Amino acid sequence: MAIPRLPVVALVVLSTAPAWGQSVRDHTRLAPEHRTKVTEAQATELTLTVTPVAVRPVQVWLRTAGAIDAARRIVRAEVPAADGRRLRAGQRVRAFSPESRARMHQGTVSQVVRRAATAAFTVSLMGTALETTRHYVLEVVTDEGDFLSVPNEAIIDTGGRTIVYVQESGGGYVSRDIKPGVQGELFTQVIDGLKEGEQVVTIGSFFIDAEHRLKGP
16 A cells, blocks of 8 residues: 655655754653644644554564575575574575566575574575576565564654554544564564554654654653
8 A cells, every 4th residue: 555645844854853853852751641632634744644553473584695506596594593593494585686686586494504603594496596696685584473563663762762652532642661572574562561452653653752742741
């Protein structure tokens, strides 16, 4: 689904976010119960999107580079031991050549050999790679399990706190401290702080956070 284009004013705010946003977050602290009220019209203008807290599969993508064999069908690579613990035979792999970044080769992990400091693994491609390059960039999709989770875009790290903005029935948005768990490519596990079915701001959370802080306690 296409994401609506942000209005001009929103783009201007985003372009200054690194310096301005850090300054506000470093020097402003709010009371936990401070609410930010946003009308439906304002939410549309700010391109706000809310997403339910739900149990979803959380996937972590391991990225590394490997060398392909002479037959152009097998790629061998290594990752640190900590990442190697996530590897299993049969996991899906995407392989990309520096010669043709637009072309993706699909494959699966066919073998894993764990060592003290590293884990060596073999990827079997579905078909023959046509590029002449010897090395390929690999993305291994690992499934960590089904967890109560929120989209990564909903999470804001600030001042040693990890927060999300939860939509209330009255149309306001309140910050909520959460305890995150496994951080995946798209979703992050929530260990504590949210309940299934609650709505959190994803697209536009920065605008809510900025408004919330500028209003003061």
